[in-house]
Amino acid sequence: MNSTxxxxxxxxxxxxxxxxxxxxxxxxxxxxxxxxxxxNRKLPIEKQEITPNYLIFCEHPHVYTLGKSGSEENLLxxxxxxxxxQATYYKINRGGDITYHGPGQIVGYPILDLxxxxxxxxxxxxxxxxxxxxxxxxxxxxxxxxxxLTGVWLDHEEQVNPRKICAMGVKSSRWVTxxxxxxxxxxxxxxFGNIVPCGIDDKAVTxxxxxxxxxxxxxxxxxxxxxxxxxxxxxxxFLE
Numbered sequence: 001m002n003s004t005x006x007x008x009x010x011x012x013x014x015x016x017x018x019x020x021x022x023x024x025x026x027x028x029x030x031x032x033x034x035x036x037x038x039x040n041r042k043l044p045i046e047k048q049e050i051t052p053n054y055l056i057f058c059e060h061p062h063v064y065t066l067g068k069s070g071s072e073e074n075l076l077x078x079x080x081x082x083x084x085x086q087a088t089y090y091k092i093n094r095g096g097d098i099t100y101h102g103p104g105q106i107v108g109y110p111i112l113d114l115x116x117x118x119x120x121x122x123x124x125x126x127x128x129x130x131x132x133x134x135x136x137x138x139x140x141x142x143x144x145x146x147x148x149l150t151g152v153w154l155d156h157e158e159q160v161n162p163r164k165i166c167a168m169g170v171k172s173s174r175w176v177t178x179x180x181x182x183x184x185x186x187x188x189x190x191x192f193g194n195i196v197p198c199g200i201d202d203k204a205v206t207x208x209x210x211x212x213x214x215x216x217x218x219x220x221x222x223x224x225x226x227x228x229x230x231x232x233x234x235x236x237x238f239l240e
Contacts, residue, residue, distance in 0.1 A: 004040070006050040006116045009235040011226060014058035019065070019090060019101060022058055022109070029054055029111045030178040037113065037174050051176075053116060055229065055237065056109040057222055060101040062087035064195060067169050070097035074196040085194065094179035096150070096169030098195045104186030104209070106222055110229075114175040117233055121172055125150060128181055131229040132166045135183075138224050141211055151181075154206060163206035183225070185209065185218050 014022060033051050040048040062085060064075060075089065075098055082089055087102075101107055114124060129145060132152040136143045143165060144156040152166040166183040184207035192205045208216050230237045 004045065004048045004050050006053065006113075007234055007236050009053040009055050009112070009230070009233075009237050010240055011237045012054060012056045012240075013222070014056060016059045016061070016103070019060045019063040019088065022056075022060065022107075023090070023092065026056070026109050026111060026178050030173075030176055033111065033113055033176045034174050037115075037176065051113040051116065053113060053235070054109075054111040055226070055235070056111065057226070058107050058109070059103055059105060059218075060107060062100075062102045062191060064089045064098060064100055065094075066091045066098045067094045067096035068092075069095060074098040075194070076196070077194045081194065085191065087191070087194075092179070094169040094171045096167070099167045099169065099182060100191050100195060101182055102187060102191055104184075104188065104207070104218065106183040106185055106218065106225065108180045108183070108225075108229075110177055110180050112177050112233075114172070114177060119175050121170075124172075124177065125168060125170065127232045128168060128229070129166070131225060131232055132181065132183055134228045134232075135221065135225045136165070136208070139208065139212060139216075141208070152183075153203075154211065161204065163204045165206050165208065165211075183221075185221050186215050 036051055129152050133143050143152050143154050146153050146156050150168045151164050154163045154165055155161050166181055168181045170177055170179045186209045187207045189205055189207060
């Protein structure tokens with residue numbers, strides 16, 4: 001077995017944090033791992049350093065983010081509208097289209113060296129989705145995937161009223177990941193009315209609160225989700 005494999009993952013809960021501040025923090029960790037991997041390639045295996053992994057949870061103030069493959073036409077309000085909604089807007093370097101982040105939403109940023117786990121982006125996305133699916137099952141909610149679409153959906157089989165409860169968009173380079181998922185817990189769904197979420201105009205968005213008819217303890221949901229992801233990825237989670 002390769003002695004440089006590292007399944008230890010540092011868990012960090014940033015609480016409520018400005019989107020750009022969290023993006024800069026992600027980028028710093030991401031760049032450090034990529035740089036270490038480049039340096040390691042020049043060394044014999046016995047002298048290579050293990051690469052660290054991180055799982056970051058946070059919430060953001062109201063913000064809209066547009067991925068590299070998205071269209072600005074999917075943002076339905078102008079600068080004045082953003083100001084009125086006390087929201088910001090960023091074009092960012094993940095995949096996917098436009099989405100919303102805000103209070104009451106668990107935003108997850110796994111910054112993993114997939115060489116420590118498996119080198120398969122499709123599998124990576126499916127396991128992130130599975131972590132959400134298993135967490136929802138703890139609350140008695142059946143969820144799943146819709147072919148051709150990322151994220152986690154309710155009414156995914158019959159599709160009478162399919163509703164997205166978790167959006168995803170990631171970036172990877174040299175098998176290092178950043179960005180991640182946005183899981184709607186006690187989210188103000190009205191903010192999704194200002195965009196065409198993920199560029200999909202024929203399906204709705206929902207939240208755990210909306211489905212259960214009550215507010216949730218977001219820290220309880222985080223704890224369940226963290227445990228599910230750790231099991232699926234066989235992570236050894238730790239707090240520094």
